[in-house]
Structure formats: C-alpha cells, structure tokens
Amino acid sequence: MQTLYDYLDSGNGYKIRLLLALLEHPYRWVELDIMRGGTRTAAFLAKNPNGRIPALELDDGTCLAESDAILWYLAEGSALLPDSRLARAQVLQWMFFEQYSHEPYVATPRFILKHLPPDSPRRAELAQRLTQGRAALGVMDTHLNGRRYFVADGYTIADIALYAYTHVASEAQLDLAPFANVRAWLARVAAQPRHIPISYRPPPS
Amino acid sequence: MQTLYDYLDSGNGYKIRLLLALLEHPYRWVELDIMRGGTRTAAFLAKNPNGRIPALELDDGTCLAESDAILWYLAEGSALLPDSRLARAQVLQWMFFEQYSHEPYVATPRFILKHLPPDSPRRAELAQRLTQGRAALGVMDTHLNGRRYFVADGYTIADIALYAYTHVASEAQLDLAPFANVRAWLARVAAQPRHIPISYRPPPS
Numbered sequence A, B: 001m002q003t004l005y006d007y008l009d010s011g012n013g014y015k016i017r018l019l020l021a022l023l024e025h026p027y028r029w030v031e032l033d034i035m036r037g038g039t040r041t042a043a044f045l046a047k048n049p050n051g052r053i054p055a056l057e058l059d060d061g062t063c064l065a066e067s068d069a070i071l072w073y074l075a076e077g078s079a080l081l082p083d084s085r086l087a088r089a090q091v092l093q094w095m096f097f098e099q100y101s102h103e104p105y106v107a108t109p110r111f112i113l114k115h116l117p118p119d120s121p122r123r124a125e126l127a128q129r130l131t132q133g134r135a136a137l138g139v140m141d142t143h144l145n146g147r148r149y150f151v152a153d154g155y156t157i158a159d160i161a162l163y164a165y166t167h168v169a170s171e172a173q174l175d176l177a178p179f180a181n182v183r184a185w186l187a188r189v190a191a192q193p194r195h196i197p198i199s200y201r202p203p204p205s
Helices: A010-022 A043-048 A067-075 A085-115 A121-143 A155-164 A180-190 B013-022 B042-047 B068-075 B085-115 B120-144 B157-168 B181-190
Strands: A003-006 A029-030 A055-057 A063-065 B003-004 B027-029 B055-056 B063-065
Touching: A003 A010, A003 B003, A029 A121, A029 B181, A043 A055, A043 B068, A055 A067, A063 B085, A063 B120, A063 B157, A067 A085, A067 A155, A067 B085, A085 A121, A085 A155, A085 B063, A085 B068, A085 B085, A121 A155, A121 A180, A121 B063, A155 A180, B003 B013, B013 B068, B013 B085, B013 B157, B042 B055, B042 B068, B068 B157, B085 B120, B085 B157, B120 B181, B157 B181
Parallel strands: A003 A029, B003 B027
Antiparallel strands: A003 A055, A055 A063, B003 B055, B055 B063
C-alpha cells in the first residue's frame, strides 16, 4: 500500500488527501511534525532529499515528491486529468502558476501568520507577499470569468491544486470579497461528491 | 506557425528555444522588452493574464504559459519525455522543484545582479536567496550522484528545465565548484547534438 508523508495543516498535503478521497484510493498516512524537524531527519531525507512533505512512497519503495507531480501521478487515467494534449498542458500551466505565482504569496503568509510566533521577523515579508497574493487571485478571477473550472470546463487536478490554499486565503489575511468568480468556483469545488476538508485526518492503518 | 513570446536573456525562455532547436521545430520568435513593460501591455495580457514570458501561441490562437508546461506540450511524443507513468511523474517532480526551490534562488539573484541597478533595494534579498540557491544545488548534486541525468538515465525536459539557470549560476554569484556532479551533468547536457547557447537569437521569420 502507498504511504503518504504529510502534515495535517499543509495545503500541499491536503491536495493529495483530497484527490485520494475523490478516487476512493486506500493509503497509509504518516504525519511528520514539520515544526519540529520531522522532515529533516536522515530517514526522511533519504526518501526526499529536498526535505519537504508531501511525499508519496510507492509499493516498490520509490518516493515521489512535489505535490502537483504526485497529483499528476495519481490522477492519470481518471476523469480528473483530461486526455487531450492541449488540456493536459493547460492543467500543468495552472499547476505551475500555483507553485510559482500563488503558493509563495498565499500559503507562505498563512504559514507565517498561523504557525510562527507573533514577533517573528518573517512578518516583515507579509506586505509584499500579500500584494502578490492579491495579484494571483486577480489572475484567477479574470480567467474564471465565464468558466466553471480552470481547464476544459471540467473539474481537474488543476482545480485541486489551486483550491488547497485559496479556500483558506482568509487565514493569510487575504480578502476574497473582491473576487466573485473565485468564490463561486470555490463553492463548486467544495460541492463535489466525496469532498473532504483540509482538517480531514485519515484513519490509522 | 507557432509564435514564441520571449526575452533573450530569460532562462525560462531559453528552455523553450533549446527544446525547439533539439526538436528542429520551426517557429516565429517575438521578443518583448520585459524591462520596459513589454509583458504588461493590454495586447500581451490578453494572451497571458499573468503577464510573463515565455508564452507559446498555437495555430488556433490559444496561448500557453509557464515554461515547464510549454516544454511538456512540445516534448510530448518525443524521446525527451519518457513513456512510463513513474518516469513522467519524476520529470514533473524535478520541474516543480525547479520552479519552487531553484528558480527563485538562482534566476532571481541573477536578475537582480544583471538587470537591476547596483543601488537597487532588491540587493537586500541576495544573501537569503543565495543560501537557498546553494541548498537547491546541493539537492541536485546529491541526486546526480551515480546518475547521468535527472530521470530514467536519459536526457529529458527535466534536464532542460534545470539546465537553463544552473549553467549561468555564476552570474548569480553562485559558485559551482563544490558541486562536481552538477558540473559533469552540465557538460553532458551541453554536449548534446543541436544544443544552442542562451544567447541564441532565432532568425527573423
């Protein structure tokens, strides 16, 4: 059985838990305490030398890292990853947008505000990061104008990738009120059958 | 014919030029001056609302953004993108590593040093970014120990994605001397048939 190394409050980890729930795919779940060096042990660095969760260990012991690469691997062959060459590239376009133009400006401020002490020097980064976070939400809102989902009018792993931190943007002090298309899309994603919240903790196995 | 919107000194743009040269794929090349708002015009924002090069305009007018998504689209069906499900996910793993853990810490310092004035306030970012750049090079060096390329022992678009800014790391004040596996891999990539340098400017079409 595949093992997911994860941290409950991680949006990147939640992407994988959400997809696995949608696919009704059984797995073993191991939580690592990222705040206390759980991803910096020799044992975990041997699995992922970049020292980050999520990581998915396959049956043969191969460990796959990077949340959006894991989504791709698991969704292959399902309706959550379209067939056409262009739609597949568009799924990747939005997943790379997520990691480069969205995650550092939505997930990182949320992490600073939620997991670091109130006197952390990293609070100095917030203003600049949140400006770029609002820009990313603006790009999403523009794209979603007249569209139900990010790619090919169907729910795909591009939506899962972008949903993970967008739906908790308020925890990063980002106000979604100006982004009506984004809010409607968030509701559409959350209404999918078998949807789970970010706080979903898989049962022990 | 497909049109590549690009900026000559961009490593992200160079990835696409390099792949197109390897594939002997004809295209139209349009350079935008990113230093003078060339990617912020209404005409370009209509093509890529995220306002970044590279962007590839297809024959039907669809515009594909994000360098690594464009690599994927163009390499599909070629030897530069392997067939197996696991190898394909590993290609993506290294491309997401490149965009999240490498590019901001290698490409961005190079941009600050090479394209912004010596008194730019952004120089304050350099020390922290370069520390993370060295960490990224260390992860690459560890992975390349005993390997010729990043995935499945063959040259793939994961190598192209990582080569683009790694081979000009010295322009970011990053010293490659401690990373012998990375240096040997760079030489291997540069020795490929039909390789072109980052300064390669496609002929007018």
